Amino acid sequence: MTIQTELIGETAVEFPCPPLGAxxxxxxxxxxxxxxxxxxxxxxxxxxxxxxxxxxSGEASVCDIQNVGVSQPTVSHxxxxxxxxxxxxxxxxxxxxxxxxxxxxxxxxxxxxxxxDMHIN
Amino acid sequence: MTIQTELIGETAVEFPCPPLGAxxxxxxxxxxxxxxxxxxxxxxxxxxxxxxxxxxSGEASVCDIQNVGVSQPTVSHxxxxxxxxxxxxxxxxxxxxxxxxxxxxxxxxxxxxxxxDMHIN
Numbered sequence: 410m411t412i413q414t415e416l417i418g419e420t421a422v423e424f425p426c427p428p429l430g431a432x433x434x435x436x437x438x439x440x441x442x443x444x445x446x447x448x449x450x451x452x453x454x455x456x457x458x459x460x461x462x463x464x465x466s467g468e469a470s471v472c473d474i475q476n477v478g479v480s481q482p483t484v485s486h487x488x489x490x491x492x493x494x495x496x497x498x499x500x501x502x503x504x505x506x507x508x509x510x511x512x513x514x515x516x517x518x519x520x521x522x523x524x525x526d527m528h529i530n
Numbered sequence: 531m532t533i534q535t536e537l538i539g540e541t542a543v544e545f546p547c548p549p550l551g552a553x554x555x556x557x558x559x560x561x562x563x564x565x566x567x568x569x570x571x572x573x574x575x576x577x578x579x580x581x582x583x584x585x586x587s588g589e590a591s592v593c594d595i596q597n598v599g600v601s602q603p604t605v606s607h608x609x610x611x612x613x614x615x616x617x618x619x620x621x622x623x624x625x626x627x628x629x630x631x632x633x634x635x636x637x638x639x640x641x642x643x644x645x646x647d648m649h650i651n
Contacts, residue, residue, distance in 0.1 A: 429576075430583035430636060436599075439573040439580070446576070450568035452560040455550075459560070462551035478557075515551060519643040522636050 417499040417506065418492040428523050442521060448494030453479055454487040461497055461508045468509035538620040538627065539613040549644050563642060569615030574600055575608040582618055582629045589630035 427438060434442070449455050460474040475484045488508060491497045499508050548559060555563070570576050581595040596605045609629060612618045618629050 429580045430631070432580075433584050434577050434580040436573065436577070439577045443571050443573040443576045446567045447571035450564050450571040452557065452564040455564045455567070456555050456557070456560045459550045459553075459555040463554050510551070515643050519640045522640040522643065 415501045417501060418489070427521070429521055430523070445494055445496065445518060448491055448496055451487070451490075453477055453483070454491060457484065457487050458491055458496060458510075462510050462515065468507045471506045471508065474508070536622040538622060539610070548642070550642055551644070566615055566617065566639060569612055569617055572608070572611075574598055574604070575612060578605065578608050579612055579617060579631075583631050583636065589628045592627045592629065595629070 427434065449458060456477045457474055460477075461469050464473065471484065471488070475481060477484070479487075488497065488499065492499055495511055496514050497508050498511050499506055501507075548555065570579060577598045578595055581598075582590050585594065592605065592609070596602060598605070600608075609618065609620065613620055616632055617635050619632050620627055620629050622628075
């Protein structure tokens, strides 16, 4: 038996992003980076993202992460926002949807927020 | 001559925050961390924060950073939001207001976004 797999949406974020403390941001860079921060600026969305990031297998089914006190359509809405911001990747396998953190996202965001000394020295 | 100095506002954020990939966030942790991301989720606010963080002396006068294409009252509004989120500290010295990144903010936010492996190993 073959299980059909399908990637849902596309990763919209380009990396790397410059460290905030290393140079002044251009308007275009600020626009792009603000979009990523905006995706994490909602407590429910942040908890969903954290559940995906913390899942032991590196990816989580939508069933695994939806117990955050909101309805299933609201979970889907938030996952869509995370996907559009390029923070997670979703894949349908058979009847289940699995999510994982997009490759490189966490190191790139951590690098944006690294103290200046780490980049100058 | 003595120059009057006055701290404006207070740092509202408590550190440390847990890494997103190390464990699932509680609702309270998510609320607190989402507030910080929200403060950086606006392009103009992010540029102002970047200008403070990148300033060679470690702090910037409001004059130094206000050339981001918005009015001075809008700059003041954004600086207030950054201050309320605990991301910057403002100090009035004589007739000038100076801003700097709140101590520990950038490493704490970078730690939140560190890949899981950095915390487990």
